[in-house]
Structure formats: structure tokens, C-alpha cells
Amino acid sequence: MQDIKDTVKEVILAVLPITIVIIILQFTLLWLPMEIFLQFLVGVVMVSSGLILFLLGVHLGLLPVGEMIGSALPKTKKVWLIILVGFFLGFVVTVAEPDVRVLSSQIDDVSGGEISQMLLIHSVALGVAIFVALAMARIIFDIQMKWLLVSGYGLVFLLAAFTPGSYIPISFDAGGVTTGPMTVPFILALGVGVAAVLRGKSSSSDSFGLVALASIGPILAVLMLGVIYG
Amino acid sequence: MNIIIFEGFGDVLLEVAMALLPLLIFFLVFQFVFLKLEKEKLLNIAKGMIMSFCGLALFLQGVHVGFFPAGEVMGEKLGELSSTWLLIPIGFVLGFVATFAEPAVRILNEQVEKVSGGYISEKVMLYTLSIGVGISIALSMLRILIGFPLWYFIIPGYAIVILMTFLSSNRFTSIAFDSGGVATGPMTVTFILAIAVGVASVTDGRDPLMDGFGMIALVALTPILSVLILGIMYEKKGGKKEHVSQSET
Numbered sequence: 001m002q003d004i005k006d007t008v009k010e011v012i013l014a015v016l017p018i019t020i021v022i023i024i025l026q027f028t029l030l031w032l033p034m035e036i037f038l039q040f041l042v043g044v045v046m047v048s049s050g051l052i053l054f055l056l057g058v059h060l061g062l063l064p065v066g067e068m069i070g071s072a073l074p075k076t077k078k079v080w081l082i083i084l085v086g087f088f089l090g091f092v093v094t095v096a097e098p099d100v101r102v103l104s105s106q107i108d109d110v111s112g113g114e115i116s117q118m119l120l121i122h123s124v125a126l127g128v129a130i131f132v133a134l135a136m137a138r139i140i141f142d143i144q145m146k147w148l149l150v151s152g153y154g155l156v157f158l159l160a161a162f163t164p165g166s167y168i169p170i171s172f173d174a175g176g177v178t179t180g181p182m183t184v185p186f187i188l189a190l191g192v193g194v195a196a197v198l199r200g201k202s203s204s205s206d207s208f209g210l211v212a213l214a215s216i217g218p219i220l221a222v223l224m225l226g227v228i229y230g
Numbered sequence: 231m232n233i234i235i236f237e238g239f240g241d242v243l244l245e246v247a248m249a250l251l252p253l254l255i256f257f258l259v260f261q262f263v264f265l266k267l268e269k270e271k272l273l274n275i276a277k278g279m280i281m282s283f284c285g286l287a288l289f290l291q292g293v294h295v296g297f298f299p300a301g302e303v304m305g306e307k308l309g310e311l312s313s314t315w316l317l318i319p320i321g322f323v324l325g326f327v328a329t330f331a332e333p334a335v336r337i338l339n340e341q342v343e344k345v346s347g348g349y350i351s352e353k354v355m356l357y358t359l360s361i362g363v364g365i366s367i368a369l370s371m372l373r374i375l376i377g378f379p380l381w382y383f384i385i386p387g388y389a390i391v392i393l394m395t396f397l398s399s400n401r402f403t404s405i406a407f408d409s410g411g412v413a414t415g416p417m418t419v420t421f422i423l424a425i426a427v428g429v430a431s432v433t434d435g436r437d438p439l440m441d442g443f444g445m446i447a448l449v450a451l452t453p454i455l456s457v458l459i460l461g462i463m464y465e466k467k468g469g470k471k472e473h474v475s476q477s478e479t
Contacts (some may be wrong), residue, residue, distance in 0.1 A: 002469055010333040010334075013331040013332065013333055014328075014331065014332055014333065014415045014416050015417060017327035017328060017330065017331045018327060018328050018417045018421065018422070019250050019438060020326055020327075021323055021327055022304070025304075028408075029311075029316070030304060030307055030308070032300075032303060032304065032307060033232070035232065035298065036300050036303050036375075037300070038233055039233060039234065039295065039296055039299060039300050040297070040300035040301075040304075042233060042234075042235060042292070042295065042296050043290070043296010043297045043300060044292075044296065045294045045366060046288050046289070046291055046292025046295070046296060047288075047289055047292035047293060047296065047297065047416070047420065048290070048292075049285075049288055050284075050285045050286065050287070050288030050289030050290070050292055050456070051285065051289050051416055051448025052283030052285065053281050053282075053284055053285030054281070054282050054286050054289055054422065055282055055285070056278075056285070056286055057277075057278045057279065057280070057281030057282030057283070057284075058278065058375060059278075059431065060274055060277060060278040060281065061274050061275040061276065061277055061278010061279055061282070062253070062275070062278050062279070062282065063279070064271070064274070065257055065260075065265075065275060067263075068265060068267075069260060069265070072264065072265065081252065088256055089256065091464055092252040092253040092255075092256045092262055093253065093254065095248075095252050095253070096249045096250050096252070096253050096282075096286075098286060098289055098290070098416075099416070099419045099420075101245070101249060101286075102290070102293055102419050102420050103419055103423070103446070105294075106298070106423065106424065106427065107439075107443070109298075110438050110439050110442065110443075111439050112428055129460070137258070138254055139463055145407075146396065146403075149392065149395065149407075150392055150395075153392060157388075159383075164292065165440060166437065166439045166440045168379075168380055168381070168440075168444075169380045169439075169440060169441075169442075169443035169444030169447070170439070170443050170444075172380065172384060172444060172446075172447030173423075173443050173444060173445070173446040173447050175447065175450070176410075176411075176414050176446035176447050176450035177414065177419055177446060179410050179414060179450065180414075181243070181416075182361075184411050187406075190476075194467075206328060208409070209403075209404065209407045209408070211408045211410055211411060212407035212408070212410055212454075215410060215411075215450070227452060
């Protein structure tokens with residue numbers, strides 16, 4: 001019960017303030033047709049209740065599995081298996097991430113279908129997958145986070161020089177949306193599990209950077225799309 | 231009056247099925263080769279899957295029938311105002327209030343207060359982040375109005391982040407980098423972005439694809455920069471001793 005209460009509160013706190021600002025704007029500045037305004041309110045109700053249901057479902061059924069995998073996996077001591085599972089987990093979780101869906105359908109719309117939603121989602125997911133696998137490798141081989149971040153961003157700026165301008169904002173936005181309610185807890189659960197079992201010490205500084213790494217992948221992936229299709 | 235609620239819901243259901251199917255297959259493979267959980271846990275997982283399915287469907291449907299069309303019309307209307315500079319304070323207010331109430335932000339703030347031994351209080355963090363995100367969105371609106379490229383913000387932003395990574399201690403860098411997602415709450419991507427796209431579509435000489443997007447990138451950068459900057463200030467101003475004893479790793 002406490003879970004339900006917390007989740008409801010969490011979602012309402014995230015949605016309500018902006019809704020209030022929009023309502024104030026509507027009756028002072030915007031004066032949109034009532035139909036559109038009501039459509040917005042319908043959206044508020046549906047998005048909030050959908051998000052509550054989704055988060056509850058993730059906490060009840062999905063996250064525990066992520067944690068179990070995270071702690072069971074390293075006990076096999078098979079490096080290739082840990083990296084491989086990291087890769088697939090990164091992929092499937094990103095495909096299910098609500099924010100990634102929303103951003104990609106918006107980009108599909110605005111580009112008039114030129115950058116299709118399917119292509120975008122799968123490239124972003126592939127980007128996350130590769131970087132989660134890299135992050136696992138980092139924990140196993142004890143590579144300094146700083147170097148991975150610096151070379152990751154170095155590559156981003158290098159690729160950006162070869163990609164058409166219209167892909168650049170999209171790519172950085174794609175990096176921002178992968179850190180959503182689905183991806184972050186899953187990746188952290190996996191990383192913490194792997195670090196704890198492999199090194200047997202507090203993993204707070206080991207798991208660090210997982211989220212940052214996971215958001216470099218999509219930037220690179222979308223920039224690559226630009227190089228190929230642009 | 232004609233309110234659309236379930237138009238195109240079939241497509242959304244199909245999309246959600248496609249979204250969750252890979253995850254389901256992944257779990258099933260794991261279940262059979264690896265985990266072999268007992269019935270009770272499986273039942274919970276099934277329940278969770280069904281709830282996530284319904285929730286995601288409702289969420290996406292709400293975004294499609296409510297937030298996208300309304301956000302874009304609002305953006306167009308705001309972009310056609312006689313005084314478009316109003317977009318800048320409006321952007322600031324939207325970013326500020328969204329962050330101020332966001333639960334994920336509060337968790338980050340608690341964490342920072344703890345690590346800094348109370349020197350960087352939750353309140354300082356909360357205002358820093360809320361103002362930071364407000365500025366990010368205001369800057370994005372300014373970018374649409376004036377039309378300079380995203381580079382002007384992104385290059386210095388990331389350059390500072392990388393530089394700070396080498397100056398700041400591991401403790402703060404770790405919090406900073408894992409904080410990237412806290413400010414990009416559900417309303418930013420679904421609604422504020424739709425407004426920006428709407429504004430860009432009615433502003434002369436702007437390409438909605440090129441100028442409308444890019445906002446989330448700035449919002450995601452804000453918490454990282456805030457934590458790193460406050461962390462360095464804390465270490466410079468006397469938190470040093472305490473910090474040494476805290477970072478044994």
C-alpha cells in the first residue's frame with residue numbers, strides 16, 4: 001500500500017505544477033479554443049494514471065528480476081556472459097522506455113517520417129546496449145571511468161563534425177531521454193550487483209557513471225544515423 | 231465539442247506490445263536457463279508485466295491525444311504573440327516549477343547534503359537545480375527565437391563537465407554523473423518539448439527539427455554541472471578534511 005501511495009504522490013508532484021502553470025497561462029495569455037484545452041486536460045489525466053500504473057508494474061514485477069539477474073550473473077564468473085547479458089538488457093530495457101518512445105515519435109512526426117520511429121528506437125537501444133556492455137567490462141577490468149567518459153565524448157564531438165546539422169540536437173536529446181524511469185533502475189541494479197559480487201566491496205563508486213555512459217551510446221548512435229542517411 | 235480519447239488506440243496497443251515483447255523474451259530465456267524462480271515470484275512478474283503494459287498504453291495514448299496536439303498549438307500561439315520575448319520567462323517558469331516538485335530531484339539533494347556533511351543543504355541544491363533547469367529551458371526558447379546552433383551551449387557545457395571531472399573528487403563526480411536523468415521528468419519530454427517544436431514551427435527561418443529539439447540535452451546537463459560546481463566549492467571552502475576521511479575508495 002505504501003508503494004502505491006508513494007508512486008501516486010511521485011507522479012502527481014511531477015505532473016501537477018506544470019499543469020497549473022498551463023491553466024494560469026490559458027486564462028491570462030493563451031485563450032486557446034476550449035476543445036484543445038480540454039484535450040490537454042484529458043492528456044494530463046491519462047498520462048498521470050498511465051505513469052502510475054506503469055511505475056507500479058515496473059516495481060512489482062520487473063525490477064526485482066533485474067536485481068536477481070544482477071546478483072546471480074557474476075557468480076557464474078564468466079566474463080563474456082556478463083558482458084553479453086549487459087548488452088541485451090540495455091537493449092530490451094531501452095526499447096520499453098516511455099521517454100524514448102515519446103521522443104522518437106515526435107521526431108518521426110516533425111521530420112515527416114524521414115527519420116522513422118522504429119529506426120530511431122532501435123539505434124538508440126543499440127547505443128545503450130553497447131555502452132552498458134562497455135560499462136560491465138569497465139567494472140570487471142577496473143578501467144577508470146574518467147577515461148571512458150573523455151573518449152566517449154571525444155568521439156561524440158568527432159562524429160558530430162561529419163553529421164548533418166539537423167541530427168545534432170536530436171542526438172543529444174536522445175542521450176537525455178534514455179535516463180528514464182525504466183532504464184536507470186535496471187542498469188543501476190545490474191551494475192551494483194556485478195560490482196558487489198566481483199569485488200566484494202561497497203559499490204557506490206563502482207556503479208558510478210553507468211548512467212552517464214548509457215547516455216553517450218544513444219548520442220553516438222543517432223550521430224551515426226546522420227552520417228549514414230544524412 | 232468533440233473530445234478525442236481513444237482514437238488510434240489500436241496502434242498504441244500494438245506499439246506497447248512491441249515495446250515490452252523483447253523484455254518478456256529476455257526474462258523467459260533467463261527464467262528457463264538461469265533463474266528458475268518459483269511460481270509465486272513468477273505470478274508477481276506476470277502481474278507487473280500486465281500493469282506495465284496497461285500503464286504504458288494509457289501513458290502513450292494520453293501523450294498522443296493530449297500533450298502533442300495541445301503542446302504544439304500552445305507553442306504556435308506563443309510563437310505568434312506580438313511580444314515573443316515572453317517565451318523566455320515562460321520557459322523559465324515551466325522549467326523551475328517542474329524541477330522544484332520533482333521527487334527524483336529531492337532524492338539527489340538528500341544524497342548531496344549527506345555527502346557534503348550538510349554544507350550543501352538540500353535547499354541550496356533544490357534552488358540551484360530548479361533555477362538551472364529554468365535557465366536551460368529559457369535558453370532553449372531564446373535559441374529558437376534568435377536561431378543560434380545548439381553547439382554554443384553544448385560544447386562549453388560538456389567541456390566544463392569533463393574538466394571538472396578531473397578537478398572534483400570521485401565522491402561528487404559519481405553523484406553528478408548519475409544525476410543526469412533526475413531533471414528530465416515526464417513533463418519535459420512529453421509536453422515542454424512539444425511547445426518548443428510548436429514555437430519553432432511558426433517562427434520565421436526556423437526548422438522545427440533543428441531548432442525545436444535540443445532542449446532535453448540542456449536540461450540533462452544541468453544537474454551534472456550543478457553538483458560538480460557545488461562540490462568543488464565545498465571542497466575549496468573547508469570541506470577538505472572531512473572529505474579525505476570520507477573517500478577511502
